[in-house]
Amino acid sequence: xxxxxxxxxxxxxxxxxxxxxxxxxxxxxxxxxxxxxxxxxxxxxxxxxxxxxxxxxxxxxxxxxxxxxxxxxxxxxxxxxxxxxxxxxxxxxxxxxxxxxxxxxxxxxxxxxxxxxxxxxxxxxxxxxxxxxxxxxxxxxxxxxxxxxxxxxxxxxxxxxxxxxxxxxxxxxxxxxxxxxxxxxxxxxxxxxxxxxxxxxxxxxxxxxxxxxxxxxxxxxxxxxxxxxxxxxxxxxxxxxxxxxxxxxxxxxxxxxxxxxxxxxxxxxxxxxxxxxxxxxxxxxxxx
Amino acid sequence: xxxxxxxxxxxxxxxxxxxxxxxxxxxxxxxxxxxxxxxxxxxxxxxxxxxxxxxxxxxxxxxxxxxxxxxxxxxxxxxxxxxxxxxxxxxxxxxxxxxxxxxxxxxxxxxxxxxxxxxxxxxxxxxxxxxxxxxxxxxxxxxxxxxxxxxxxxxxxxxxxxxxxxxxxxxxxxxxxxxxxxxxxxxxxxxxxxxxxxxxxxxxxxxxxxxxxxxxxxxxxxxxxxxxxxxxxxxxxxxxxxxxxxxxxxxxxxxxxxxxxxxxxxxxxxxxxxxxxxxxxxxxxxxxxxxxxxxxxxxxxxxxxxxxxxxxxxxxxxxxxxxxxxxxxxxxxxxxxxxxxxxxxxxxxxxxxxxxxxxxxxxxxxxxxxxxxxxxxxxxxxxxxxxxxxxxxxxxxxxxxxxxxxxxxxxxxxxxxxxxxxxxxxxxxxxxxxxxxxxxxxxxxxxxxxxxxxxxxxx
Numbered sequence: 001x002x003x004x005x006x007x008x009x010x011x012x013x014x015x016x017x018x019x020x021x022x023x024x025x026x027x028x029x030x031x032x033x034x035x036x037x038x039x040x041x042x043x044x045x046x047x048x049x050x051x052x053x054x055x056x057x058x059x060x061x062x063x064x065x066x067x068x069x070x071x072x073x074x075x076x077x078x079x080x081x082x083x084x085x086x087x088x089x090x091x092x093x094x095x096x097x098x099x100x101x102x103x104x105x106x107x108x109x110x111x112x113x114x115x116x117x118x119x120x121x122x123x124x125x126x127x128x129x130x131x132x133x134x135x136x137x138x139x140x141x142x143x144x145x146x147x148x149x150x151x152x153x154x155x156x157x158x159x160x161x162x163x164x165x166x167x168x169x170x171x172x173x174x175x176x177x178x179x180x181x182x183x184x185x186x187x188x189x190x191x192x193x194x195x196x197x198x199x200x201x202x203x204x205x206x207x208x209x210x211x212x213x214x215x216x217x218x219x220x221x222x223x224x225x226x227x228x229x230x231x232x233x234x235x236x237x238x239x240x241x242x243x244x245x246x247x248x249x250x251x252x253x254x255x256x257x258x259x260x261x262x263x264x265x266x267x268x269x270x271x272x273x274x275x276x277x278x279x280x281x282x283x284x285x286x287x288x
Numbered sequence: 289x290x291x292x293x294x295x296x297x298x299x300x301x302x303x304x305x306x307x308x309x310x311x312x313x314x315x316x317x318x319x320x321x322x323x324x325x326x327x328x329x330x331x332x333x334x335x336x337x338x339x340x341x342x343x344x345x346x347x348x349x350x351x352x353x354x355x356x357x358x359x360x361x362x363x364x365x366x367x368x369x370x371x372x373x374x375x376x377x378x379x380x381x382x383x384x385x386x387x388x389x390x391x392x393x394x395x396x397x398x399x400x401x402x403x404x405x406x407x408x409x410x411x412x413x414x415x416x417x418x419x420x421x422x423x424x425x426x427x428x429x430x431x432x433x434x435x436x437x438x439x440x441x442x443x444x445x446x447x448x449x450x451x452x453x454x455x456x457x458x459x460x461x462x463x464x465x466x467x468x469x470x471x472x473x474x475x476x477x478x479x480x481x482x483x484x485x486x487x488x489x490x491x492x493x494x495x496x497x498x499x500x501x502x503x504x505x506x507x508x509x510x511x512x513x514x515x516x517x518x519x520x521x522x523x524x525x526x527x528x529x530x531x532x533x534x535x536x537x538x539x540x541x542x543x544x545x546x547x548x549x550x551x552x553x554x555x556x557x558x559x560x561x562x563x564x565x566x567x568x569x570x571x572x573x574x575x576x577x578x579x580x581x582x583x584x585x586x587x588x589x590x591x592x593x594x595x596x597x598x599x600x601x602x603x604x605x606x607x608x609x610x611x612x613x614x615x616x617x618x619x620x621x622x623x624x625x626x627x628x629x630x631x632x633x634x635x636x637x638x639x640x641x642x643x644x645x646x647x648x649x650x651x652x653x654x655x656x657x658x659x660x661x662x663x664x665x666x667x668x669x670x671x672x673x674x675x676x677x678x679x680x681x682x683x684x685x686x687x688x689x690x691x692x693x694x695x696x697x698x699x700x701x702x703x704x705x706x707x708x709x710x711x712x713x714x715x716x717x718x719x720x721x722x723x724x725x726x727x728x729x730x731x732x733x734x735x736x737x738x739x740x741x742x743x744x745x746x747x
Contacts, residue, residue, distance in 0.1 A: 092634060094550060121637035131628035134651050143646070144636045194632070201636065 028057075028257065031276045032265040036064040036252070040205055040235040041086060041109075041123075046100035048081050048090070055081045058100075059261045061254055063205060068227060068236040070250035070267065072243060074282065077256040079239040083207050085109075086237065087123035088116040104205075121148055124198035128210040130190035132182035132197070137174050140182040140193055141165060144201035160200055167233075168196035169226050188219025195226065199234070206230065208238040212245065224249050243283055247271050255279045294420050295348060301427055302341030309336025309438060317440050327445035335444040338451060339434045344427040351419050359411045360384070363404050384408065474725065477709075477718035484712040485513045490719055492516060496682035496693075498702060498713045513716055515723065517684040521692030525603045525674060526667040528688055532607025533667075534660055537614025544615070545622040546644055557619075564612035568672040575605035575677035592689060597679035600688040606673050610663050617659030621652045658739035665728040665735070671696035695720050 039062035048056035056078045063069055063086070071079040081090065088109060090096045102109040109119060121144070132140050141161040144150070151157040161178070165171040170192045174185070182193050191211055198206055208227070212220040227236060227249045240246050246253050247267060254264040255278070263276040274280040310333030317325055360381060386393035387405035394405060438444075482490070493514015540560065544553050580601040587594030594600070625648050633643040649656075671694075679691030680701060702717040709715070 087635065089631065089635060092630070117637050117639050119637070120635055125631075125635035127628060127631060127635070129628055131626070131632040133629060133632065133647050143633070143638075147636070147638050147642050147646070197632075197636065 028260040028262060030060065030261045031263040031279075032269075034060045034062060034254075034261070034264050036062045036067070038065045039063060040065045040104070042101070042103040043082070043085070044101040044103065046082070046085060046098065046102060048078070048085060048099075049097045050093070051095040055259055056085075057259045061261060061264060063235055063237050064252065065235050066231055066233070067252065068231050068238060068250040069252045069254060070246035071237065071239045071254050071256060072241070072246050072282070073256035073262075075241075076258075078259040079256050080209055082256070083209055083237060083239050086205065086207055087120045087125055088114075089120075089125065091116055121201050122203050123205045123207060124201065124203035125207045126191070126194050126198055126209065126211045129214050130187055130194050132185070132190050132193050134181060134183050136179045137165075137182045137185070137193060138178040141196050141200050143197060148201055150201060164196040164200040165193075167199055167230070168192045169222065169229075170196055186219070188215050188222060191215060191219070191223060192226065195223075195230075199230070203234065205235045205237065208236065210239050210241060213241060220245070243271070255282060257282075291348075291352065291416060291419065294416075294423060295345075298341060298344050298348065298423060298427065302337045302345075305340040305431060305434065306333040306337035309333045309434065312336075313438075313440060320440065325440060326443050327448075331444035331448045332438060332440075332442070334448045335442070335451075336434050336438050338448075339438065340427060340431045343430050344423045347426055348419065348423050351415075351422075355412075355415060359408055359415065362411055363408050366407055367400060367404055471725065474718050474722050477715055478722045481712055481715035481719045484715070485719075489513060490515050490716075491723075494684055496698070498698075498716050511712070513712065513719075515695070515720060517682040518693060518695045518698055518720065519723075520684055520686075521599065521678070521682070522668055522694040522696075524599050524686065524688060524692055525606060525678060525694055526664055528600060528603025529606035529610055529667040529670075530660065530664060532604055533610035533614050533663060536607075537611045537663075538618050538656065540611070541615040541618035541622060542644060542649075545619050546640060546648070560612045560615055563608075564616070566609070568609065568670065569676075571605050571609050572672040572676035575601050575673050579605055580677055587689065594689045595679070595691045597677060597691045598689050599678055599692045602674045602678035603688065605677060606667055606670055609670070609673065610667060613666060614659060614663050617662065618652075618656050621655030621659065622648060624655070625651045654738050654741055658735045661731050661735035661738065665731040668724065668731075669696065669728055671700060675700055695724050699724075 041063040043059055043061040043063075046056055046059045047054060059078075059082060061069075061082075071083065073079055084090045085098055085102055086109070090098060098110060104119070104122070107114065133143065135143075138161055141164050142157055145157060145160050151160055162171060162175075165174065170189060173189060174180075174193075182190065185193060191214075195206075195211075212223050215223065224245060227238065230236060238246075238249065250267045252264065253267045253270040255262050255270065255274075255276070257278050263270065263274060263279040265275075270279065271283060274283060310329045313329045313332040317329075363384065364377075364380075383393075383397065383401050384404045387397045387401050388394075388408055394402060397405070490513050493512060494516050495512040495514045496517045497512040499511060540556075544557060548556065576597070580596050580598065583598060583601050583604075584594045584596045629647050629651060630643055633647045634640075638646070674694045674697050678693060678697065680693050680697065681691050682693050682698070683690055685692060699717045699720050702714060702720075
């Protein structure tokens with residue numbers, strides 16, 4: 001239905017030659033309180049390396065329950081790397097090494113007893129580019145429940161698929177064609193299908209890696225609306241390049257720079273009264 | 289000057305023309321606005337070389353192609369009474385050619401033939417001289433034309449591009465023409481076979497025994513040309529080969545593409561490719577000397593009667609031979625499945641094998657099937673292993689422990705040794721070749737179609 005090409009509206013400040021005042025000798029220790037009263041996941045002193053190259057330096061951050069935390073920062077600052085630490089997707093990358101602690105309900109995600117397969121069922125992920133499987137819409141959503149044995153029979157499965165599609169705001173658009181391939185949907189619908197697929201296994205945390213960067217503004221608005229809904233039931237961490245999006249969907253915002261967590265705080269504070277010079281420069285568009 | 293020296297001379301002259309044209313163009317355009325010139329000096333050089341050299345080379349090659357026939361016609365015309373010297377014109381020409389090329393034959397030949405051979409030598413020497421003179425003068429004329437017409441206004445770049453395009457087109461059509469030529473020659477001989485044996489007997493006959501009687505009273509010459517046992521044997525062996533190659537090749541591709549650490553992959557992949565480089569005749573004696581007797585011994589120990597030349601041994605070794613083929617194609621297809629699919633599945637908490645089974649293999653399946661079909665056409669066309677390990681007796685059987693024979697093996701045995709090309713026995717080889725050609729052609733078409741369909745999926 002949505003055939004309009006993604007309108008790549010460049011953010012004006014990105015076109016300007018960056019007047020980089022991001023001085024290297026600035027203090028990069030985190031400004032602001034990285035803890036929350038009811039954390040779902042805790043990141044403590046995490047360092048990540050790709051081979052010899054260090055990508056994340058001593059990051060501490062809490063992911064709050066039923067809240068959205070946005071991770072912003074210039075490209076290559078380690079947002080996505082940190083996000084992928086949370087469900088151990090970095091395990092699939094050759095030469096990637098994680099040091100420090102990531103805790104979920106008091107258990108170390110990188111501990112010996114942690115099974116990454118079970119972890120990923122509890123910490124779902126939505127990717128930058130919509131990646132539905134080349135299967136039917138139904139089978140896409142039913143994928144997780146099937147592999148984890150969450151349903152007893154077909155009726156249960158249909159129930160789960162319908163609920164998930166409904167929560168992802170997609171059911172009305174696809175309920176007559178659940179047997180059609182998921183790859184035939186529009187970009188925005190595909191991304192909502194991926195969200196439905198992720199929530200079908202009832203995860204506790206959902207990680208979103210720039211979920212709207214490949215979508216047009218209308219589809220983006222729908223996803224953002226959906227994130228607001230999902231917050232009631234899930235804890236969400238979202239990486240985004242759009243500061244407007246971070247301001248719209250999140251309660252807390254973390255600003256990253258060159259692998260350091262520079263500043264973290266309530267979204268309102270970060271965007272109105274940033275404390276760190278780098279944060280201020282980034283959100284006012286002086287570099288990025 | 290011998291023709292070989294002449295061609296090197298022509299090539300050297302053309303290179304000289306290249307440098308000359310290039311330098312000349314540089315001189316002529318010294319004061320011009322370089323940005324306004326439509327071609328680089330190299331283009332002028334290339335065009336100059338082609339204009340100067342190509343006509344002479346063309347003359348050269350046309351002459352080489354027709355030299356033999358023209359000279360021979362001259363020689364024959366000179367002979368006083370060609371009809372009396374040999375039974376047919378062809379035989380006479382054969383005699384003369386032998387006398388020309390072979391000193392021994394020359395000694396043995398008759399007076400007239402020797403005379404003809406001498407005459408041929410003389411003519412040939414004159415012709416070479418004439419050729420040299422012609423080529424060099426053609427070159428000189430063309431060079432003069434280059435001097436006159438190759439000015440900076442010539443759009444050399446466009447012309448050179450056109451010439452290159454034409455040359456590439458020629459190369460690509462050459463392969464097609466060769467294929468057409470092969471098909472036509474096989475078709476022609478096969479049609480002669482089908483004049484002697486009916487198509488239905490060939491395609492549906494159950495007995496293969498291509499012994500033709502040369503004399504009326506000869507024994508043991510039944511002359512049955514039913515190809516069914518051969519195709520059955522071919523299918524049986526190919527089936528066994530695919531039974532071995534498809535699972536092992538696919539599994540090793542899965543391991544290499546999804547599980548193996550980079551180190552193992554870099555070590556194992558080249559080794560698999562070495563397997564693909566082993567000559568099939570070496571596989572052949574591995575099958576005949578090692579696998580065949582081993583199977584027979586094993587069969588005896590469990591009370592089975594295994595022929596020392598069995599379809600099983602040949603099929604097994606052929607399967608081993610095809611493993612790298614299957615694994616390399618499957619590996620490519622599996623690697624072509626986007627990483628996003630893997631991430632999506634792993635991110636849902638699927639294990640590696642679940643991801644493989646439920647997402648990657650279904651996505652890669654059309655490509656894998658296409659690869660397997662290509663592998664089957666290879667197995668069907670394979671000859672050496674079956675010649676050495678599967679035997680020659682045309683049994684119509686589905687028992688893999690017995691000796692069978694295949695289409696390719698029969699083609700080889702029909703054509704090995706001195707043959708006369710007018711008996712159905714020899715011509716049967718072409719009919720078999722034609723049938724085989726069509727089968728593999730159809731398989732390849734299906735495979736290419738399936739592979740192409742797969743490609744569209746991720747674009």
